[in-house]
Amino acid sequence: MNQRHVPATEQSAGPTSSERDQEFDRAIARILRGHGENAAQEVGENDDPDGHTAFDGDQLDLADRRALRRAAGLSTELSDVTEVEYRQLRLERVVLAGVWSSADSNRAEAEVSLQELSALAATAGSDVLAGVLQRRTTPDVATYLGAGKAAALADLVAAEGADTVICDGELSASQRRGLEDIVKVKVVDRTAVILDIFAQHAKSREGKAQVELAQLEYLLPRLRGWGESMSRQAGGRVAGGAGIGSRGPGETKIELDRRRIRSRMAKLRREIKGMGTARVEKRSLRHARAVPAVSIAGYTNAGKSSLLNRLTGAGVLVENALFATLDPTVRRAQTPEGRPYTLADTVGFVRSLPHQLVEAFRSTLEEVAESDVVLHVVDGSHPDPEGQLAAVRAVLADVDAQGVPELVAINKADIADPEVLDRLLRREKNAVAVSARTGRGVEELLARISEMLPVPDVELEVVVPYDHGELVHRVHTTGQVLDEEHTADGTRLLARVRPRLAAELERYRLSRTA
Numbered sequence: 001m002n003q004r005h006v007p008a009t010e011q012s013a014g015p016t017s018s019e020r021d022q023e024f025d026r027a028i029a030r031i032l033r034g035h036g037e038n039a040a041q042e043v044g045e046n047d048d049p050d051g052h053t054a055f056d057g058d059q060l061d062l063a064d065r066r067a068l069r070r071a072a073g074l075s076t077e078l079s080d081v082t083e084v085e086y087r088q089l090r091l092e093r094v095v096l097a098g099v100w101s102s103a104d105s106n107r108a109e110a111e112v113s114l115q116e117l118s119a120l121a122a123t124a125g126s127d128v129l130a131g132v133l134q135r136r137t138t139p140d141v142a143t144y145l146g147a148g149k150a151a152a153l154a155d156l157v158a159a160e161g162a163d164t165v166i167c168d169g170e171l172s173a174s175q176r177r178g179l180e181d182i183v184k185v186k187v188v189d190r191t192a193v194i195l196d197i198f199a200q201h202a203k204s205r206e207g208k209a210q211v212e213l214a215q216l217e218y219l220l221p222r223l224r225g226w227g228e229s230m231s232r233q234a235g236g237r238v239a240g241g242a243g244i245g246s247r248g249p250g251e252t253k254i255e256l257d258r259r260r261i262r263s264r265m266a267k268l269r270r271e272i273k274g275m276g277t278a279r280v281e282k283r284s285l286r287h288a289r290a291v292p293a294v295s296i297a298g299y300t301n302a303g304k305s306s307l308l309n310r311l312t313g314a315g316v317l318v319e320n321a322l323f324a325t326l327d328p329t330v331r332r333a334q335t336p337e338g339r340p341y342t343l344a345d346t347v348g349f350v351r352s353l354p355h356q357l358v359e360a361f362r363s364t365l366e367e368v369a370e371s372d373v374v375l376h377v378v379d380g381s382h383p384d385p386e387g388q389l390a391a392v393r394a395v396l397a398d399v400d401a402q403g404v405p406e407l408v409a410i411n412k413a414d415i416a417d418p419e420v421l422d423r424l425l426r427r428e429k430n431a432v433a434v435s436a437r438t439g440r441g442v443e444e445l446l447a448r449i450s451e452m453l454p455v456p457d458v459e460l461e462v463v464v465p466y467d468h469g470e471l472v473h474r475v476h477t478t479g480q481v482l483d484e485e486h487t488a489d490g491t492r493l494l495a496r497v498r499p500r501l502a503a504e505l506e507r508y509r510l511s512r513t514a
Contacts, residue, residue: 094121095157096131098168099139112384113351117168119301120193120350124200129160143178144171154183166193170352173222191218191354198357206275213268214356216261223254223261272360291478292341292453294333295368295404297396298377299388300348303411305329306436307377308345311446335450340477344371349392358398369401373452376408378424380416380433385424405452406430409445414438456480456495458502461510465490471508474501 096117100110110133118128134149143150144167157165164186165179171189180187195218198211296304312331329345344367358365368374376392378385389408396402408431410416410424421433432448434441456479464471472491475481479497486492490508497505 091125091127092164093129093160093162094126094164094166095129095153095160095162096121096166096168097145097153098131098133099145100133100135101137109384109387112387114168115383116351117166117190117193120190120197121166124193124196126164126166129162130156132156139169139175142175143182144169144175145179150179150182153179157183157185164188166190170354176222190352191356194350194354194357206272209268209272209275210357210360213265213272214354214360216265216268217356217359218354220258220261220265223257292339292373293344293367293371294341294373294375294449294453295344295346295371296375296377297346297368297392297401298348298409299379299382299392300350302348302377302379302382302388303436304345304348304377307375307409307411307434308343310436310439310442312343335453336446337450338477339450339453339480341372341449341453343375344368349395351387351391353391353395358395362399365395365399365401368396369399369404371401371404372454373449374401374404374406375449376406377411378408379412380410380421380424381412385410385420386427389428407432407445407448407452409434411436413440456497456501458499459494459496460502460505461492461494462505462508463487463490463492463510464505464508468508471501471505475505 096114098110098114098117100107114131114133118131121128132145132149132153134145136146140146140150145153153165156162162185165183165188167179167187167189169189170191171179171187176187176189195211195215199215202208202211296308298304308329308331312333331343331345332340333343334340346365346368347361374396376389378388378392382388393402396404408424408428410421410428410431410433412435413421413433414435414437416433425431425433430448432441432445434445436442459482469491472493475493475495475497478501479495481493481495483494484491492510
């Protein structure tokens, strides 16, 4: 990978300019090679080349997904038609740009953020060539980067032959236009990349509608128009639909586009609300049957789907990429004692998750708020696992899920630094180290989940006749048996059960306990 960089001008405080340039060059080199090293680490001896285990299933969706990786447009003007057979698709070539504000974070956090942006760009189907990192108090209001750094970025783009610049932040419309005028290529921001990944990976009807709504909310304030030159003149009844009295300057092109986007957004909100009815009905049915719910939440690529496959054999798609799975998956599981509960895999989170996505996926994320336990999965091998925990908890607070009991699963314990694991286990009061790939710690995790599931609140003592064994079975599977004895009249049970089952057992009750 080419890692040639143009020297950058920095503020004169502290080290010399050349020393700072060397430090940032080394940081960029670590960022560009970091994603590949992480991917290589996760492949074990018994895994296939993609790092999958037997618990992950066949992963038939991977081939289809990789066949859709974005490539630059190809010209059809060939001097020899046989060139078609030898011509190869070229991935979109990108250069990263980030701003580090020492007042808000240290340089290590800035490197982690830019490395994450590199992984996002790779997941979106791009080839990351190089990057620049500038130390500024605040991003420039006109071009995001300072004038000198923007000029250096333009030279770097030209030298590398890049197609796109991706900025590690959310750009305003004026910042995007200003930087594009300098670098002469397409400029996108972190939010646009995340939305693009969501658009590629969404598969369900509800997921596609949620992503489209988020994209339109992002696009609406960033539309570009051509002023009054594109104004619409209302003609006759056929042309304008309103007839006499409606002629005038009409709407400009950008006003028309905005109106259509708002109409489409309103329609999508109605559709998403209607789709949520089915999920609400399923959730209420589970509540009626007294089935506890556990939601898996966590940072993207922390191993949530792998852990779900390990615990339930769900066969959910697993890929070493950010936001590999978006559509929620609910599977049935049971405690070591045989008590059933549901495990729901939710969409992953990331630093600076676009608020448009949080709003669009709010109906899906409400599944977490309605659950009995949140299984918070964190990547123990990540450079900043504490940052992952904080980012996820911030989003959970936005959807009013901060009050749900939380169990932290520190995943990838087989490749994590033991000192990091010890630090996290000391810091988090309710945590367990696991490995979805090797199975380490899974039994302890299941035992912790069993302990945290809500205990039925009605205690009673009954003698159930032997010809009603189905009631005994329901007590064992949905309740908590404190004592059991087989007598001549039937099965005597001292148990805690849900109110609905307690009402069915009332006629067999022996005594009332407090």
